Amino acid sequence: MSRxxxxxxxxWLYAPAALGAAFVLLPLVAIVAKVDWANFLDxxxxxxxxxxxxxxxxxxxxxxxxxxxxxxPMALVLARTTxxxxxxxxxxVLLPLVxxxxxxxxxxxxxxxxRGLLGHTLEVLDIRIAFSTIAVVLAQTFVSLPFLVVxxxxxxxxxxxxxxxxxxxxxxxxxxxxxxxxLPLVxxGLLAGAVLSFARAMGEFGATITFAGxxxxxxxxxxxxxxxxxxxxxxAAVALALVLVVVAVLxxxxxxxxxxxx
Amino acid sequence: xxxxxxxTVADRGLEVAFEVATGETLxxxxxxxxxxxxxxxxxxxxxxxxxxRVVLDDRTLVxxxxxxxxxxxxxxxALLAQEPLLFPHLSVRENVAFGPRxxxxxxxxxxxxxxxxxDRVGAAxxxxxxxxxxxxxxxxRIAVARALAAEPHLLLLDEPMAxxxxxxxxxxxxxxxxxxxxxTTVLVTHDVLDALLLADRVLVIDEGRxxxxxxSGEVLAQPRSAFAARLAGLNLxxxxxxxxxAVLPDGSQVHxxxxxxxxxxxxxxxxxxxxxxxxxxxxxxxxxxRNVFATTIDDLExxxxxxxxxxxxxxxxxxxHSVAALDLVLGTAAQLTVKATEVAIYRL
Numbered sequence: 104m105s106r107x108x109x110x111x112x113x114x115w116l117y118a119p120a121a122l123g124a125a126f127v128l129l130p131l132v133a134i135v136a137k138v139d140w141a142n143f144l145d146x147x148x149x150x151x152x153x154x155x156x157x158x159x160x161x162x163x164x165x166x167x168x169x170x171x172x173x174x175x176p177m178a179l180v181l182a183r184t185t186x187x188x189x190x191x192x193x194x195x196v197l198l199p200l201v202x203x204x205x206x207x208x209x210x211x212x213x214x215x216x217x218r219g220l221l222g223h224t225l226e227v228l229d230i231r232i233a234f235s236t237i238a239v240v241l242a243q244t245f246v247s248l249p250f251l252v253v254x255x256x257x258x259x260x261x262x263x264x265x266x267x268x269x270x271x272x273x274x275x276x277x278x279x280x281x282x283x284x285x286l287p288l289v290x291x292g293l294l295a296g297a298v299l300s301f302a303r304a305m306g307e308f309g310a311t312i313t314f315a316g317x318x319x320x321x322x323x324x325x326x327x328x329x330x331x332x333x334x335x336x337x338x339a340a341v342a343l344a345l346v347l348v349v350v351a352v353l354x355x356x357x358x359x360x361x362x363x364x365x
Numbered sequence: 366x367x368x369x370x371x372x373t374v375a376d377r378g379l380e381v382a383f384e385v386a387t388g389e390t391l392x393x394x395x396x397x398x399x400x401x402x403x404x405x406x407x408x409x410x411x412x413x414x415x416x417x418r419v420v421l422d423d424r425t426l427v428x429x430x431x432x433x434x435x436x437x438x439x440x441x442x443a444l445l446a447q448e449p450l451l452f453p454h455l456s457v458r459e460n461v462a463f464g465p466r467x468x469x470x471x472x473x474x475x476x477x478x479x480x481x482x483x484d485r486v487g488a489a490x491x492x493x494x495x496x497x498x499x500x501x502x503x504x505x506r507i508a509v510a511r512a513l514a515a516e517p518h519l520l521l522l523d524e525p526m527a528x529x530x531x532x533x534x535x536x537x538x539x540x541x542x543x544x545x546x547x548x549t550t551v552l553v554t555h556d557v558l559d560a561l562l563l564a565d566r567v568l569v570i571d572e573g574r575x576x577x578x579x580x581s582g583e584v585l586a587q588p589r590s591a592f593a594a595r596l597a598g599l600n601l602x603x604x605x606x607x608x609x610x611a612v613l614p615d616g617s618q619v620h621x622x623x624x625x626x627x628x629x630x631x632x633x634x635x636x637x638x639x640x641x642x643x644x645x646x647x648x649x650x651x652x653x654x655r656n657v658f659a660t661t662i663d664d665l666e667x668x669x670x671x672x673x674x675x676x677x678x679x680x681x682x683x684x685x686h687s688v689a690a691l692d693l694v695l696g697t698a699a700q701l702t703v704k705a706t707e708v709a710i711y712r713l
Binding site: 265266268269270271272273274275276277279280283284287288 | 437443
């Protein structure tokens, strides 16, 4: 079989590289090894587990939808227009990527909480957000929005605006261009961004527990449930952890062909 | 009813004004960076000029003094670039139907219009394919159909054949000749033949200014600007086809190789050849299968390390050494010869 070869790497490099790979993979093996397979189904279908799993799926789906609704316009504005302060704005939008989630949760609490920035207005409207399921969705959206915006903005820049120019010259209004040309062309990037956002939302812990608390069936998502069960019922915690690992593996499997195609 | 164009774009050093009559095709010639594509961008609405005014068929597209600047999609100006840029996610038919659909035609009407245009450019059987499944030449034909299906008042062509394989350009050029007849068009090109065969008039732009303007045949045969001379300076002889050669108005015969579609006997043709290919003799060469033109020398001008000899309608580029050896001066009677294989004959 023919093979191409590069200039070659120094031999010693393989040792730390293998160590790194082991460092990532070994903990996954450890979790799988720890699973109590005999009771696995019972553990992940207990009432509290099912409530947490259902809540996580519901809220993650809702926050992913919210990310698409506000993230797509944000990515379009960042990729296709220029305005003063755009570079600063782009950096700020990425802030939740590097901000500790607990800090994000605290920030949300001081925005939407009863004593928060918008608290009084919301109080007047009789809307209470903190420590509700909506708070879970907001916390998840806050941390996962940058994933969608970054992924989609990259796709938009790669696709360029030449097809859009042609479409406009053929008489298509901006809305038609967006609907029939721009969005279909960046659909792979949009899906990749949405899947990343969903995965980030499923795993969200710090901002959720700070802003939404941990009320079974209302705000106690899967990661919170795992954290709480860790003390009382380690077997259930491990079983649920495996569920999140499976979700993560599925996400990676979904994204891989997209990456390869680029 | 026509296109009126006046614009200055300071940061690209452009200051150009011209008009195109309805149904006329104007070729913009010029070196890279001369401002040709900038002109197209201003007309298409992709670049707002610093000052200027573009009026198409009594509609003002842009007028800086009146603060008019129509959005690109309202201009009814279709742009065809070097690359076909077919929308990759739509079928060929949907690509061509895109313009009619965007202008509010029904799905059925748009599909019918698309099929009619695909037929006209010779791509009728490609409708169901995806753009990735057609060749470069076919894709550019489809792009032509798509631009025309939008029923533009003005067609802008930006070097439409530059990115194509040489083998497919004659066929596409022929298609363009058919569809551009009676259509107001501005064509940016580097190719003298495109200007000659597709355009009625030529505008030569250099460093953002119009340096020469006139009927295509005249400008290309007797260029006055340095650029046009370098680019063109082609020998162009108009004649009538006689089956295997062309007869010029003075009765002399020209043999050559037919490029593009075969002319019928009696068709008007143009024979083109480069001054490089022409040799100069004092006596008529004996027994040579060449085209020979008896003429007198009108002009001698240096052109780089060569001398361009002008004699009647013809030009020959020869070395200074041959000029000296043959003792060529103004008024010398000379025989200009060119091999038949160097002469390209086009049906007009």
